Amino acid sequence: MNKPDKSLIYPLFIPMQGCPGHCIYCDQSKISGASAFDLDDALVQVQAFIRRNPLVNKEIAFYGGSFSALPESEREHILSAILSVVDAQTSIRVSTHPLYIDKAILKHCKKFRVRTIELGIQDWHDQVLKASGRGYSADQAYKACMMIKMAGFKLGLQLMPGLPGASEESAILNNVMLNLVKPQFLRLYPLVVIKGTPLAELYQKGEYQPLSLTEAISICADYYELCRLTRVKIIKYGLPSNIDPTEVLAGPYHPSFGELVKQEILIRELRKHPDKREKLDASERQLLRAHGCRVLDQG
Ligand code: SF4
Numbered sequence: 001m002n003k004p005d006k007s008l009i010y011p012l013f014i015p016m017q018g019c020p021g022h023c024i025y026c027d028q029s030k031i032s033g034a035s036a037f038d039l040d041d042a043l044v045q046v047q048a049f050i051r052r053n054p055l056v057n058k059e060i061a062f063y064g065g066s067f068s069a070l071p072e073s074e075r076e077h078i079l080s081a082i083l084s085v086v087d088a089q090t091s092i093r094v095s096t097h098p099l100y101i102d103k104a105i106l107k108h109c110k111k112f113r114v115r116t117i118e119l120g121i122q123d124w125h126d127q128v129l130k131a132s133g134r135g136y137s138a139d140q141a142y143k144a145c146m147m148i149k150m151a152g153f154k155l156g157l158q159l160m161p162g163l164p165g166a167s168e169e170s171a172i173l174n175n176v177m178l179n180l181v182k183p184q185f186l187r188l189y190p191l192v193v194i195k196g197t198p199l200a201e202l203y204q205k206g207e208y209q210p211l212s213l214t215e216a217i218s219i220c221a222d223y224y225e226l227c228r229l230t231r232v233k234i235i236k237y238g239l240p241s242n243i244d245p246t247e248v249l250a251g252p253y254h255p256s257f258g259e260l261v262k263q264e265i266l267i268r269e270l271r272k273h274p275d276k277r278e279k280l281d282a283s284e285r286q287l288l289r290a291h292g293c294r295v296l297d298q299g
Helices: 028-032 039-052 072-083 103-111 126-131 138-150 168-181 198-204 213-230 257-272 274-279 282-292
Strands: 008-013 058-063 090-096 114-122 154-159 185-188 233-237 248-250
Touching: 008 039, 039 058, 039 072, 058 114, 072 090, 072 103, 103 114, 103 138, 114 138, 126 138, 138 154, 138 168, 154 168, 168 213, 185 213, 198 248, 213 233, 213 257, 233 257, 257 274, 257 282
Parallel strands: 008 058, 058 090, 090 114, 114 154, 154 185, 185 233
Antiparallel strands: none
16 A cells, blocks of 8 residues: 555645646636735745644645746745745645656756656647647656656656547556556546637537546546556546636536545445445445445345
8 A cells, every 4th residue: 555645735826837838628727716826925825824734744736837837037936935934844846747847947846845746747648648739749758757756756647538539549558657657646637628728619619529427437447446556546536626617618527526436436346345335434335325326225
């Protein structure tokens, strides 16, 4: 078993800052529900978080943009300010784009107490990456992952099932690459169609078909089974819960998506080992009963 990550995380959103391009599905301000980053506000929030949580490991995390793509002077300005108000138990986590990982960036990260780097890989298949406007190849993504690991950072990956061009072949490749890279943790964000994005246009023209909710749940449960074998911890299923549902045009969005995946995992487990039905604890029974699951009522 992987050791659980005991760090408390305080998220700061930098919507689309440092963004190198426009992935066809993306509008981070709608996805994160956050407005533009304000350092002064962030410092006040971080100070309060630190005061509330003394003497425990903590991470201040930058999400919603490509942190390492910001100019070095800006990264330095933000991180110096944040580090000036945190305690010794606090480190930094950044989420970024695979094209913005190199030796100089990693050295800078080390200098400013970055311990964890999350890479938005989204898919390992070149055609899928191209169709989604990601701007890098699978090879470049792989090299970025290896550089991060070899430099001693904790590596997290984000994958996005259901991208345009995804196929059985890309699904197999994604499994192979996940095995090869073995990040410390994984987030799974099945693709939803956000209003006003180029993907929304494709969808409205009938040129893109999103995953159904059932398909997305099943794919995430498949990843769980794979990750259990390879000891990669999955820390998130589905988009952040603060997304405005009225901005979702189509796709497998559900406010309790993670619970639905966990329910599916439990159902699969019970199908394989029916005797475990008697040994379920209260929270597992509650999980199975939520959302109308009838598996406990069946003989
Ligand atoms: S997913 Fe990231 S890189 Fe792509 S457009 Fe959004 S912020 Fe930019």
